[in-house]
Amino acid sequence: xxxxxxxxxxxxxxxxxxxxxxxxxxxxxxxxxxxxxxxxxxxxxxxxxxxxxxxxxxxxxxxxxxxxxxxxxxxxxxxxxxxxxxxxxxxxxxxxxxxxxxxxxxxxxxxxxxxxxxxxxxxxxxxxxxxxxxxxxxxxxxxxxxxxxxxxxxxxxxxxxxxxxxxxxxxxxxxxxxxxxxxxxxxxxxxxxxxxxxxxxxxxxxxxxxxxxxx
Numbered sequence: 276x277x278x279x280x281x282x283x284x285x286x287x288x289x290x291x292x293x294x295x296x297x298x299x300x301x302x303x304x305x306x307x308x309x310x311x312x313x314x315x316x317x318x319x320x321x322x323x324x325x326x327x328x329x330x331x332x333x334x335x336x337x338x339x340x341x342x343x344x345x346x347x348x349x350x351x352x353x354x355x356x357x358x359x360x361x362x363x364x365x366x367x368x369x370x371x372x373x374x375x376x377x378x379x380x381x382x383x384x385x386x387x388x389x390x391x392x393x394x395x396x397x398x399x400x401x402x403x404x405x406x407x408x409x410x411x412x413x414x415x416x417x418x419x420x421x422x423x424x425x426x427x428x429x430x431x432x433x434x435x436x437x438x439x440x441x442x443x444x445x446x447x448x449x450x451x452x453x454x455x456x457x458x459x460x461x462x463x464x465x466x467x468x469x470x471x472x473x474x475x476x477x478x479x480x481x482x483x484x485x486x487x488x489x490x
Contacts, residue, residue, distance in 0.1 A: 334489045341482045348475040355455050355468045356448030364462050365455075372451045379444045386437045393430040397423065 359365070366373050400423045404416065455465065456472055 330489050334486055337482050337485045337489070341479065341486065344475050344478045344482060348472055348479070349449060351468055351472050351475065352452030352456060353445060353448045355452030355465060356450070358464050359451055359455055360448065362464060364464070365460055369451055369454065372447055376444065376447050379440055379447065383437060383440045383444070386433055386440065390430060390433045390437065393426055393433060397426045397430060400426065
């Protein structure tokens with residue numbers, strides 16, 4: 276069939292009228308359609324292929340929705356944890372987590388003090404380097420540039436430590452919120468969160484059911 280089409284195109288290029296070329300091409304396409312309509316096995320394979328592609332696309336869409344709902348639930352748990360920690364709600368029930376959060380807050384505050392000191396030193400050294408730009412480079416200026424580079428490196432490392440402690444703090448909020456949701460700790464500040472988590476749970480189950488049916 277491909278050879279026939281190639282010959283047709285070649286012939287058209289050699290001078291056969293344009294309308295004849297399209298007429299022959301139409302006949303070839305009709306022949307292909309006729310073969311397709313008569314070949315039940317070919318139709319079945321194409322139908323299965325199209326159905327499989329559609330199923331995979333739908334499954335990916337549902338998986339995106341599933342991740343979105345799970346993310347929503349995670350965020351809600353963190354918000355519950357922050358609310359409990361801020362209000363020191365049921366501190367006696369969550370002693371270990373409260374202790375870890377307290378240590379993390381102390382460490383973060385201390386790191387911020389160190390970072391502020393480094394930033395002040397960076398500003399001071401940068402100012403001295405700027406003041407000396409108009410003069411000839413000296414050993415003192417080179418030392419200052421080296422000092423500035425060292426201070427900047429330390430400040431960058433300190434910011435990294437603060438981010439790490441902040442991530443750990445967020446993890447503790449999430450853990451605290453999950454425990455509160457599991458026990459359904461009664462408190463007026465938490466009721467709205469529970470209702471939203473219930474909605475997320477229902478959505479998660481519904482999406483999981485859709486995905487299971489597409490397997």
